[in-house]
Amino acid sequence: MIWNQKIECMSRDEMRDLQSKRLVALVKYVYDRVPFYKKKMQDMGIEPGDIRSIDDITKLPFTTKQDLRDNYPYGLQAASADDIVRVHASSGTTGNPTIVGYTRKDLDVWAECVSRCLTAANMSNKDTFSVSYGYGLFTGGLGLHYGVENIGAAVVPTSTGNTEKHLRLMRDLKITGTAATPSYLLYLAETMDKLGIKKEELSLKSAVCGAEPWTEEMRQEIQQRLGLKMFNIYGLSEVVGPGVSYECDNQNGSHICEDHYFPEIIHPNTLQPLPVGQQGEMVFTTLTKEGMPVLRYRTRDICSLMEGACSCGRTSIRMSSIMGRSDDMLIIRGINVFPSQIESVILSLPEFEPRYMIVVDRVNNLDTIQVQVEVRKEFYTTETVGELTLKKKLASKLQSVIAIKADVKIMAPGSIDRYQGKSVRVIDNRPIKNKFAQ
Ligand code: ADP
Ligand code: ZN
Numbered sequence: 001m002i003w004n005q006k007i008e009c010m011s012r013d014e015m016r017d018l019q020s021k022r023l024v025a026l027v028k029y030v031y032d033r034v035p036f037y038k039k040k041m042q043d044m045g046i047e048p049g050d051i052r053s054i055d056d057i058t059k060l061p062f063t064t065k066q067d068l069r070d071n072y073p074y075g076l077q078a079a080s081a082d083d084i085v086r087v088h089a090s091s092g093t094t095g096n097p098t099i100v101g102y103t104r105k106d107l108d109v110w111a112e113c114v115s116r117c118l119t120a121a122n123m124s125n126k127d128t129f130s131v132s133y134g135y136g137l138f139t140g141g142l143g144l145h146y147g148v149e150n151i152g153a154a155v156v157p158t159s160t161g162n163t164e165k166h167l168r169l170m171r172d173l174k175i176t177g178t179a180a181t182p183s184y185l186l187y188l189a190e191t192m193d194k195l196g197i198k199k200e201e202l203s204l205k206s207a208v209c210g211a212e213p214w215t216e217e218m219r220q221e222i223q224q225r226l227g228l229k230m231f232n233i234y235g236l237s238e239v240v241g242p243g244v245s246y247e248c249d250n251q252n253g254s255h256i257c258e259d260h261y262f263p264e265i266i267h268p269n270t271l272q273p274l275p276v277g278q279q280g281e282m283v284f285t286t287l288t289k290e291g292m293p294v295l296r297y298r299t300r301d302i303c304s305l306m307e308g309a310c311s312c313g314r315t316s317i318r319m320s321s322i323m324g325r326s327d328d329m330l331i332i333r334g335i336n337v338f339p340s341q342i343e344s345v346i347l348s349l350p351e352f353e354p355r356y357m358i359v360v361d362r363v364n365n366l367d368t369i370q371v372q373v374e375v376r377k378e379f380y381t382t383e384t385v386g387e388l389t390l391k392k393k394l395a396s397k398l399q400s401v402i403a404i405k406a407d408v409k410i411m412a413p414g415s416i417d418r419y420q421g422k423s424v425r426v427i428d429n430r431p432i433k434n435k436f437a438q
Contacts, residue, residue: 256318263319
C-alpha cells in the first residue's frame, strides 16, 4: 500500500517542478523573515530573485548546528510566535540541544510523512501500534504518535521504560507494530528471553526503527529474534523529526519525502556537491516548513543517494542507511573507522552478542582502540585458552576489515550497559580527538 500515490509515485519531472516552485517561495520567505539568512545571502551577493529553480540550490548558504546554537533559542524562527503551536529540542547527542518551533501546518506535514512511512511498513487502520520512542522534547515519541493516529491505527503510547508492562500489552492487545530504536528492540528480545516469552505469543509484524545508525547484521539478528520485519525511519529535529525518509518492503534504501525535504550529498571538507551514489554528508533544505525552515542544513550524517525506480512503485529518490555521523567517525592512527564497521564484524561471528563498547585512547603518542564485547552465554568461558581463542578470532577479523589492530576485551554476558534510547558505544579518551572538520 502507498499512502500518497500522487506524490510518492510522481514523475521525476513533475517532482522537480514542484521542488522548484517551493524553493523559490521558501527563499523569499526566509529572506524576508529571518535576518540570519538575509545577511548570509547578502554576504554571498545573492538575492531571492537569483533562485529560479531547484538547480539554483547550490547558490544558497549552508546552515550548521552551530548556527542554530549561536541563534538560540528562536533566532532562526521564521513564523511569528503566535503561529507556533509546538516546540521540540534535539536530544543533544553531540552538545547543547537546539530548539525547533512548529506551526500547525508543520505538524500536519510531519504527520503526513510519518503516515507514508507507516503505510510503507505495512501498517493500516487495522493495526495496533506501540510507540516505544521517548515522549517529550525528543521528536521520536510525538512524531510517530500523530502519524499512527493519522493512518487510523490504534496508538499505544508506551514510551521507553517499563518493558515488562510493554510486553504484557503487546501480548494482550495483540500489538502488530512498534516504533523503537534498534537498541530498544534488542533489549525487548532479551527481556522476552528472561521472562520466557516466545515470539510466537506476540503478534508483531513490523517495527519502524531509527534514531541511531544500525547495520544490516543488526537487522537480521533482531528480525529473527522477534519474528518481525524492520523498516528504517530517518529524521532529525532540525529538519522535522522522524519521517524525513522511510523504507518500503524492499528494505533497500529509504525513500525521501523530497517534496518537503530536498536532499543533497556534499563532501564534508570541501563542501562541494557529490554525484549520486557517492558517499558523503547529507544536507537537507526544508521546502515547505513555516516554523523554522532551514536552507541546506548540514546533518553530519554520512550516507549516499540512490536513484532509479524502486519496484514498490515509489519514484522518490532514496538514501542509503547511515554509516554514522561525520562526528562519530574515528580517525585512529590516520585511518578512518566508523563504529558501524566494528558492529558488522562482531555480528558476523556467532560467538558474540550485539553488545559492545569501543574505547579509544592515546598511549605514548599512539592511538589505541579496545573493543569490549559480550560473548553469548553458550560460548562464554573464563578459561584462559578459550578466552584467548575468542579474542584472536575477533581481533583478526577486525584487522582484516578496519586495517587496525584492536585490543579485544571479552565481557561476560549481560555486563555492558543497556540503552533504551540512543545508545552510547564509543568512549574516546584522547586529549585531542581526530575528527572530520566541521
Ligand atoms: P541529536 O542530533 O541531538 O541526536 P535528533 O534527536 O534530532 O538530534 O537526532 C537526529 C539524528 O539521529 C540524525 O541526525 C542521525 O544521526 C540519527 N538518526 C535518526 N534516524 C536514524 C536512522 N534511521 N538511522 C541512522 N541514524 C539515525
Ligand atoms: Zn520502494
